[in-house]
Amino acid sequence: MHYSDEERVQIAEKEYRNYSEKEIVKINSNKISVGYVSQVNDKPTGEQSFVITNDYVSPDASLKERESVREVTVLYRGSTAPTVTNILNPLDPDFKDVRSDWVKNDLPTAIQILNGGAPTVTPQLKSSSETLEDALKLYPNAKINVYGHSLGSMNAQYALANVSKSSLERIEGSYVYQGPNIYSLLSPEQRLTADQLTTSYKVFNYIDQKDLVPLGYGDGKKTVGAFIPVEATFLGMFSAGAQHMWGGYHYKKGALVTTTEGNALLAKANTSKELARLDILKQKFSTSGGGSLSSSQEIFLDAMEARAITRGYKQTVQTEIDGLKKWFKTEIENARELWKHTQSDAERWGEHLTMNEIMETLASSNVTKGTILNEPVNEYEQSLAVLKSSEQEITILLKNIQEAIDKQLATDKELANFYF
Structure with a gap:
């Protein structure tokens, strides 16, 4: 299904909801159905994600049932926002998530990116890759869409860079937002895959550069996905959280307002997709x-x-x-x-x-x-x-x-x- 830029952001926002299996995911004031939650992941690595299918089909269903699925959407959740309570109080329900997200993943990965790369990546990035690989195997006839924000963007970037050559055509579209650029962490083989996804306009990496979180962009640096700078409003130094959560984004008739560079690239992408x-x-x-x-x-x-x-x-x-x-x-x-x-x-x-x-x-x-x-x-x-x-x-x-x-x-x- 074709979604507007604004609707895609709404889909990505759903990664922060606490969905249960079989629950329906809707956007646009509940007027449009994205699909049904067929899998809820909460892994020891800290990865939290949802696998959504156009009709509810459990990963344990028969092959015939799983072959009937035509569209799969994978949502990777971003980091749980740290507060004084969930950082210091082990009894807080978010204590475990915050430590896993920030101490074991966000901070180590940020240090790796600032230092120009690393020989290994965090366990969460690896487990996120396994989630996408499993979805491709479980639903062999489905086209795959991937969304992620912040840490979820990093997870999505790494997972996409690990997709096998035989499965690349099944990636319908991937939309990641406000996450650090992990291209420097990829192996030579993973970079080739990322480059192929980028040049074929399968992945779009949207960045509001007034947000402090997205590290490693600009100056001609390569990215996982087409780098789309957003023409965003600066919300002020005391609104960093809102800035990070799409707060500076603007839309014109459903289309995200991007910079001149972003508009030109999107024009090329739209033409290329239409010709294909x-x-x-x-x-x-x-x-x-x-x-x-x-x-x-x-x-x-x-x-x-x-x-x-x-x-x-x-x-x-x-x-x-x-x-x-x-x-x-x-x-x-x-x-x-x-x-x-x-x-x-x-x-x-x-x-x-x-x-x-x-x-x-x-x-x-x-x-x-x-x-x-x-x-x-x-x-x-x-x-x-x-x-x-x-x-x-x-x-x-x-x-x-x-x-x-x-x-x-x-x-x-x-x-x-x-x-x-």
Whole structure:
């Protein structure tokens, strides 16, 4: 099932619920069902996770029943938040979880990442890998989706890097949030798997860089999954917990607001996935047609390919335009602030001079309102006007292309219904 970015975050948030086996997992105000909890893991390593199937099918069910499962979602729970009580009081119900999460996993892994890697990883990462491997084996016909936040993100990253080559195609999508980058902890073989999952856009690693927890990102460092920087609001130094728990995230019609870099990468990912889907459809058409395509099928596939490329191009171009518009507006404000500070500094240092004398002194060094403020602002505003005009022209062009494609698709409703 296709979910929006906002709905995927809701799914990931469910990892912090205390579900029981057979319980249904719902999102979007209980309007959408993700599936049924078929397995609850609470392992000695500290790993806590849920295996969710589209229909409830126990891991102990017969092979025939398990083969009927078409979709599996694995949720890896993040760390239990430490408090004065659950750190110091052994009778607190969270005492064991906090020690296991932070002392045995979070802190050792953070030290390893900061030191550039390590020969071994924590037992929890290894047991999380076993959870995903077991799910692939137990439900042999299912597509697998993986979610994780914080420590759960690290668990998911490591588990995905251990997926066998024969099972990679079964990974439908993986969405991890606000966890440290564990790429440096992987073996050469695991890195190859992680790279393959990243370049095929199977894994997306969302990071609000105003959060203190996600270590090891930026500066061109490789990651497990496509690194998607989030355009998040800073909630303040006393709201670190809320910041970490998706608190700075924003959505626009269900789509997560990401940086220019993130938007461009998502555009490439969406186009790549759509073209891959069309390639599979082409193979099905060819097989059913004895190795060839009908003319209507060829026209349909060409139109759909043009549609995918056009949408990706529109998203990429719009991202660049939005980035430039934001930059021009910022530079205009900077010019105004610079002239304001220039005047203030001049008045302070020339307190014994009249305002005319101050302005004459500044002008002698070519420091005037014209050079500092008016000329740059005029140039930026002209560029901004040209950019907005180009944006309108591109929007009209892409709209015309999209309408022509849609018109072509409407000529063969049977194929369109088959695709959608």
